[in-house]
Amino acid sequence: MLSAAPSSTHHAAGLRVQPRPGQALAGLQTRLFDWLQAHGVEPRAVQCHADASGGVRLRLTPEMLAAWTPGFDTLALATTLQRDGDTPDAALAREIVVAMLAAPQTMPFDSVDELEARVSVRGHIVRAAARTALAFRTDDAAERPTEYWHYDEDHGFLLHEGQPLIDALRAATQPEATGRRYDFSCYRATEYVILLGIAQELATRNPALLEAITQASRRRAIRSGAFHEVFLTEFGSMAQPVPPRYYVPGARVWFRNPHEGSADVEGYEGSWVIYLGGGRFSNFWKREQPYGFEQKCVEIHHWRHGVQTGADGALRMNEDIVERRTAATLAHPKRRAAVLARMQRLRDPQGVYAAGGCIDATREFPRPLCPGTSTIALPVLA
Structure with missing residues (x-):
């Protein structure tokens, strides 16, 4: 605790x-x-x-x-x-x-070894996140490299027998491995990046656990809430929030969309990113342009201005409008200060859209990894 x-x-x-x-x-x-x-x-x-x-x-x-x-x-x-x-x-x-x-x-x-492992795994996660380049899609039926993955309607994307997990995760997230970008939501992307970092550390630190995770990945995707419970520790809470500008490289971070109307657009409830260090946050869609802290806050503010209704009646986000408005606000000192004063507040609780900003109370990072001290408990699969 x-x-x-x-x-x-x-x-x-x-x-x-x-x-x-x-x-x-x-x-x-x-x-x-x-x-x-x-x-x-x-x-x-x-x-x-x-x-x-x-x-x-x-x-x-x-x-x-x-x-x-x-x-x-x-x-x-x-x-x-x-x-x-x-x-x-x-x-x-x-x-x-x-x-x-x-x-x-x-x-x-629990030990110096555990301390060393969790410094090292953060480095793996940062490097993996910086190399990740994807296409944006919010549904689970997006593609993965077929050499490594196949889709199961009930269990998600499963690893092929005989294929190593590290290579498969790289192929799905790093275009240099396959020559193409695959479709992800930002949340699912962070799972692959974090799991890649964990797998790289376990390869030398705890090979038996890596093998167990690999075998589990052949039978069921550990994703969403289960991924958080199995692999991650949450640092801070709504009762004891982490200071708004405190970030350790390798942490998973959520920037919440505090505008109720635009949060109804699928995929724009908030933004899941990895803190890369140096004041930069991952941008999986344009990896050569990582986000700055203030830029990310201003961009999320302008999601409210990019909402459009398609011919089918579904809400969509016009990213060109968001990009133009974000650039204009960042270039206007008074407007920028006003937007940041609101957006850099702690977020409201789930389901509440009141006076809160986009800053989460918590940060997430991998659980202990070493033999004898790891708390990663894989689900029992039938």
């Missing part, structure tokens, strides 16, 4: 890491400091102390929190941490680590 948010915005809750059975806290602390330095984080930037749970807590000092993530705003963290000579993967890993050290609510880990 997540602990309560810290009482002051001057203090991070950070990470809590439990020792392995028989491991002394001093040895755990030494390993954690080595881990920090391997990611280019100096121990003096971090508070480290024994936790009441019997583990070790790591968090940014109040001074570094204010300097690097003021008000728990992580959107500029990549620029703040930038170093000459960094590889993209090293820079991303450091951003993930520091953003987690700045967590406003405790992020618990």
Whole structure:
């Protein structure tokens, strides 16, 4: 369970890491400091102390929190941490680590191995999301590469016998693998991207679990609510919302459409994206143009202006209108400020369209992955 948010915005809750059975806290602390330095984080930037749970807590000092993530705003963290000579993967890993050290609510880990795995899997998810390019479609009967997948009316897209899950997920989401883009809704797209990241980490960290997921994928698609329950952890809640500008790379994020009329257009109830780091959010339809935070908020605001009724009476979204209005608002300082003041509020509860904005109270990321500590429990399939 997540602990309560810290009482002051001057203090991070950070990470809590439990020792392995028989491991002394001093040895755990030494390993954690080595881990920090391997990611280019100096121990003096971090508070480290024994936790009441019997583990070790790591968090940014109040001074570094204010300097690097003021008000728990992580959107500029990549620029703040930038170093000459960094590889993209090293820079991303450091951003993930520091953003987690700045967590406003405790992020618990059952071991250093689990901590390392869930930093690594976030990197896999970011890279997969950045490479994903799709066509937009909201129904489940969209196509997948037939070399790897076949459609079952009751169970969704199923993996062919003998085909590896990682290759199949890449083929469905990355055009370089097949030479074409496949149809997805944004929600289903995030599932494939996250599962690809999880599978890549399990290939070296927990091959037995990867094999179990592969076999399950041959029999039934784990999707929608079941996907969330099986593979993801939710960070924050409506009672204890995550600060609106706090994001860790690799998290799945929902931007809600707060306008009731345009939310009736299928596929425009909100927007599911992956936070890529560096203030960028995935754009699966134009991957070379990832969204900025403010751009995403303004775009969703203008969905209300793009609604049209087709000849069949069905509501549709005119994306050209939305794109033009979004560009005009972003270029007009007063109009931009007014739209953002509304849209950057915390969203209303489900079913309510009142004074809330588009910002969700929670973030989602993979469950524990390591042998002995993983909490991924696959459904029992008949």
